[in-house]
Amino acid sequence: MDDRQFDALVAAASDAAVPDDRPGVDFDGLRVDQTDDGFAFETPETTATGLSRGELRDRADDSPYVRNWFFWEWTVRSHDSPRRAFCRRAEGAPIVADAADDADGSDGDADAGDADAGDTDGSDADSDTESHSVPERDAALREGMVTEWGQLRIEATLAADGTRRYEVRHVDEADADPATLTDHDDPLDAREIAERDARDRYRPLKTAPTLAGGWRFPDLDWQGLARTVETFYPATVANWYREQTGELDVDHWRDTVGRQSGIYGVVKTWDRGEGYDHVNWVAEACCDDSQCVKRREWQYDDETDLDVDGGDGAFPCREPCSVVVAAARKWTRLESEQPETYEFELTPSEKEQLEATLDAVADGRVDEIREADVKDDANRYRARFLRAKLFDDDGNLGGVPTDQPEG
Amino acid sequence: MSQALVLVAHGSHLNPDSSTPTYEHADTIRDTGAFDEVATGFWKEEPSLREVLRTVESDEVYVVPLFISEGYFTEQVIPRELRLDEWDVADWDSDGISADVATYTAEDTGQTVHYCGPVGTHRTMTDVIVRRAETVTDDPAVGEGFGVAVVGHGTERNENSAKAIQYHADRVRDTGRFSEVRDLYMDEDPEVDDVTDFFEVTDVVVVPLFVADGYHTKEDIPEDMGLTDDYRTGYDVPETVDGHQIWYAGAVGTEPLLADVALERAADAGADVGSAVADVREATQVAAGDAGGDHAPASEGRADDGRAGTEADD
Structure with missing residues (x-):
């Protein structure tokens, strides 16, 4: 840890010059206090009191708890914000306990591993983001922690200074060579990426599972991550956070x-x-x-x-x-129309062909059907043959008019 | 106390160009740094009007509708969807074109929402029309020898629509800058179809008072004026019609200066925008001597890709 981070820890422990929205060090299992006897340093694994400044530095150096504290409580802060909570999710850190943290985080069960964001409100939505202890998260972040959000793949990693960096790419391109992807750093670029699908058709629904690939946001900070995700999927972070806190x-x-x-x-x-x-x-x-x-x-x-x-x-x-x-x-x-009885004759295969054709349209499969694959019931030649056989000159199936004469 | 600006617009399920000006104006305003947050919300796109307020964390939110006139959307749909439960159109105390701001607490987020009148009726919209004329002619001094037609829907759906058109046509005329100025309409007299009948001068800049390009501005109006028989084949700017040179500008809302109107709306409502108004005016102006070549609207005016929507009524 560098001097700046250690100075921040000491300042916070002594209640001097700390961000006024969260004084003191009491977070995710870490407690640091300054008393008349010196510094007290406590984690779920260790307790020490009466430490000199130099001894505190020895304890703090390379402590995953201190790195964790510095990032969340000194860099990010923004308590009770959906964006903070979303970044917590990206590394499997507790969310609801974090959001609700006012005065009771000081007892022993502040261990991050005990609080699971997914089970606090009965939601089964976050099964992909189990919560982990601070040392587990620290170790995992060195390798990269992956979560998904719709069709986004988010990888959180530990930066050299203990803060986090995030990479966002399409879930289907987890293993893609970055050289084949176009890199972006402006979260608003997501607007253009999300506008059209892989076949250049307009996507009126941002959350349709038709997000095109070929891009990557390789190195976002926590605010950039939140902005990028909210640009791909507007308001989803805010609504998810409301759900997490029981206020959806x-x-x-x-x-x-x-x-x-x-x-x-x-x-x-x-x-x-x-x-x-x-x-x-x-x-x-x-x-x-x-x-x-x-x-x-x-x-x-x-x-x-x-x-x-x-x-x-x-x-x-x-x-x-x-x-x-x-x-x-x-x-x-x-649906305000009344059903009518129409009489057609279809062979069994023709009936099945009509059903398969409806299925193909409903499942968006039409473009996958090969031109000469006449075995596929929804093949274009098959459809044209059926139309040639069954439609009259006015396009009526079986020659039966849609509007039938009274009686 | 942080402050956010939220631009709200119609958007479209069919036409991606509908939201483009909204995004561009939001970007222009964001770049001024006048607001802690700048967001966009849509009736037909996302975030929805229903959820846009929760996408900003500021306590004070200035909501500016990118709509041309006061009417169904500004008076019913937007306040309802934003959950301004105390909304009463009387709070705007408007004569149909004078809405300024009314302030409420959003029911779901608790934010203080300053709900502003639409950009289309703000006095500075007149400047955008003039700027549009400069842009389409590539001449920052355009005026003498030119006529300007301000085009609107007409009163068929909303009587305030024509009021806004008349208001700005009068103001453009009052500048004395252009030789002739007329207000023309799509669905009532004087009709835009007969545009050349209403002008003595040869050169006429036609500016539709619409927020975004879509069916009306890309297809209807160019064909009605005789710029082309088929919008898909395009037309020139200017295009010769009945001995007149018609400089068709496309939707006024695509003009970058529109960002300034949104800023003015928020400033009128009490937002601290610093020097942003002047900054935007300067950054978006037409550079002198920048003329030459085919002008962009000639190609932009072609909606030949079949994506233009026809959702004007919903």
């Missing part, structure tokens, strides 16, 4: 639909007091992990859970998004 404000389907106005006001009329199957279908269509990396926490209303799974995303979705509402407007109109 979920607006269920009924709440969100109920406040719509203008052209979206019509969506209210889709809830007819006949159950919520239609909302199950919406969630299955739009909110499945294959469509969005958020974990859907909203339900039909606060008493009625939907029947479909909310997904395994690291961060929550707290209400139906604008894409869902816009699609629901269309479905509200379509």
Whole structure:
């Protein structure tokens, strides 16, 4: 540790010149105090009192606890902020205990290894980020600690001065040669990266699992990490933090639909007091992990859970998004129609082909089907053959008009 | 006490160009350092209006709508989505173009939110229209011998829309700088379709009062004015129509000086912006003698990639 860091430790221990939002040294298992007898130095593994300044320096030098304290309590500070909590997550450090830390962090169980961010509020979201003790984290950070956030892979490492550096890249490019990736250092560059998918199509939903690769943010500081992540996935850090601290404000389907106005006001009329199957279908269509990396926490209303799974995303979705509402407007109109009985003749294989074609579109598989792979039911030649055979000149399936004459 | 500026805009599910000016103006303001944080929020993109306030940590938040007129979005949608539960449009005490600011506590974050009137009705928007004329002609002294048409939607959906157009057309005229100034509309008389009927002078700069380029500014208006039969084939700037030279400027909101209007809105609402207003005015001005070559809007005016959206109504 350098002189600057040691001076900071002494100043904090003696309550002099410390950041006024967090006086004293009592953090993640480390306690340092200055008394009339000299300095007291305490970690979960060791206790020493009556130390001279030089003896304290010997203890502090190369102590993972002191490195840890210096980074979080001298460099980062920003207590109770989502960004700090997010960077804690990136190295498996406790989050809720950290956020709630006011006066009770001094007893023995301040050992970081005892507090697991994932189990404090019953959330199962953070299974990829178990919490570790300070020495474990220190050792692991030397090798690099990896967490994921949607399609982002975040690697935290220990810098020479004990602070942290972060690398962000696409999860699918964990093993990519950095020379093949374009390096960025401005978090706002993420805006442009996130705008289009790998096929250059506009991504209206930032959390769609269609983030393109080919880039890397090789060396971010903690603020840069938070900004970068929030640019790729806006508001996800803030909402995740609210969830961690038990303050996530979920607006269920009924709440969100109920406040719509203008052209979206019509969506209210889709809830007819006949159950919520239609909302199950919406969630299955739009909110499945294959469509969005958020974990859907909203339900039909606060008493009625939907029947479909909310997904395994690291961060929550707290209400139906604008894409869902816009699609629901269309479905509200379509679903107001009454069913009709149409009569067609299809061979068994033709029926299965129609089903496979719908599947291919729904699963976004159309572009994967090889041109000459006529064994695939959703192959283009197969579709064109079926259309040639079954459609009349007006595009009616089986020659049956959509609008049938009365009676 | 830290302060944040939040620009809120419509955005689009279909057209990525919709949010581009918002991002660019936010970047310009961020670079001035006048605010501790500068963020953007959208009705159709992310972060949503619903969640944008929680993306900034400041206690004092100045929210400036990048909308042209007072109406449905500024009076209903934005305050509702931001959870300004105490919002009452009467607090703006506006005649339709005079909204300044009203201050509330956001229900979910507890932040103090200074909710400002839209950029489109601020007096300095007039300067942006003039600057747009300078940009499109590549002439910082443009004026004598030139006409200016300020183009808006019209009153079909919102009577305040036409008020804002008239307000700025009057102010541009009052500068005495241009030979002729008219306000024209898409869906009512005087119509932009007949733009050449309304001007004596040969050269006419046409400035649509829209925040972002999209269906109306890229497709409708160029075709209606006869710049092209098919927007996909593009047009020149200037383009000759009925013996007039039409300098079509595209959406006024893409002009870099618009960042200044957002700053002025926040400053009027009490934000400490230091020298940022003057800094932005200087940084965005059109350099004299910078003319030459094809002007960018000639190519930008082509929406030939099929991505332009048609979401003007939602």
